[in-house]
Amino acid sequence: MKKILYxxxxxxSHGLTVTSIETLGTLLEKEGFKLYFASSKKNKAARMLDMFYKTILHSKKVDYVLIDTYSTSNFWYAVIVSQICRLLNVNYIPNLHGGDLPNRLKNNHYLSKLIFRNAFVNIAPSRYLFETFQKAGYTNVKYIPNTIEIDNYPFQSREYDYPRLLWVRSFAKIYNPILAVKVLIEVKKKYPNAILTMVGPKKDESFEETVQFAKESNVEVTFTGRLSKKEWITLSTDFNVFINTTHFDNTPVSVIEAMALGLPVISTNVGGIPYLLTHNQTALLVADDDLKDMVHQIDRLFEEKELANSLSLGAKKMVDNFDWEIVKKEWKSLLK
Incomplete structure (x- = not known):
């Protein structure tokens, strides 16, 4: 039995979004791998110390250290843990999640080489990062997409009577949540009954800014806070448009989930999004922060009667390839 430190x-457990360490980690456990985890410490310094300690503690008994690698401040976890692994002669695998990692490769060239060139392999969950790393000269990169268990996402046809908008993400500036409220304000000019629900935990001050903007604009928005996967899937049955407003991105799982549920997606065309979605075939895409075009694309769903159904069916066909029953073969081949 292969052993992995994740x-x-x-x-x-602290009210924040479930990430890959919990989803992928649980799936790998179901496939017979023995996993150890770090870290659930809320404080960043404590979390780093826990990662440091667990890496040393388990270094002699694990076959691999799998490291979720992000592009913002959490990038430093990957820097430190990867170098401990090198010192202890442990194979480590960066799992590349940060949508802005291409800028890390450019702006932190030395640190990037330390992490990625010395890795056993780098896992890119999007064609976007796979191609970016290859172009940067990294040959030890493998594409294994983000995954979901398709059977947990019942596909459903929607009624297009008026816009019922759903936004699912952590509240962080990089995800541009305030744009969703601006979209609602504009959409309500034509569809007064239009509604917006925003699902996700607070990650930075953008949550308060978004709530305050909605209040000052005298527009009603439902903020649910973090919901469990089951809760937001149940909630999704009442909506007919999924909007993704991010400034930059990789391969957002929430978008994959929305497509599996039959929700037509309207997204900013940034980072890895154009590698995941195709305009007019699997989603409708707009430029970053383009309020006018996002409103226009929403309007198309209600004016062009066959468009929403066509997008939903195209997206579902594509997203079936992200099912764990398919993706797990890649992970098992790599780790065994």
Whole structure:
């Protein structure tokens, strides 16, 4: 039985979004791998110390250290843990999640080489990062997509009477949540009954800013906070448009989930999004922060009667390839 130490932000018990360490980690356990985890510490310094300690503690008994690698401040976890692994002669695998990692490769060239060139293999969950790393000269990169268990996402046809918008993400500036409220304000000019629900935990001050903007604009928005996967899937049955407003991205699981559920997606065309979605075939895409075009694309769903159904069916066909029953073969081949 192969043993893995999984390094990442296991913070759902603190009210934050479930991340790959919990989803992929649980799936790998079901396939017979023995996993150890770090870390569930809420404080960043404590989390780093816990990762440091667990890496040393388990270094002699694990076959691999799997490291969720992000592009913002959590990038430093990967820097430190990867170098400990090198010192202890442990194979480590960066799992590349940060949508802005291409800028890390450019702006932190030396640190990037330390992490990625010395890795056993780098896992890119999007064609976007796979191609970016290859172009940067990294040959030890493998594409294994983000995954979901398709059977947990019942596909459903929607009624297009008026816009019922759903936004699912952590509240962080990089995800541009305030744009969703601006979209609602504009959409309500034509569809007064239009509604917006925003699902996700607070990650930075953008949550308060978004709530305050909605209040000052005298527009009603439902903020649910973090919901469990089951809760937001149940909630999704009442909506007919999924909007993704991010400034940059990789391969967002929430978008994959929305497509599996039959929700037509309207997204900003940034980072890895154009590698995941095709305009007019699997989603409708707009430029970053383009309020006018996002409103226009929403309007198309209600004016072009066959468009929503066509997008939903195209997206579902594509997203079936992300099912764990398919993706797990890649992980098992790599780790065994």
């Amino acid at each position: 390094i990442g932000n296991k913070l759902s």
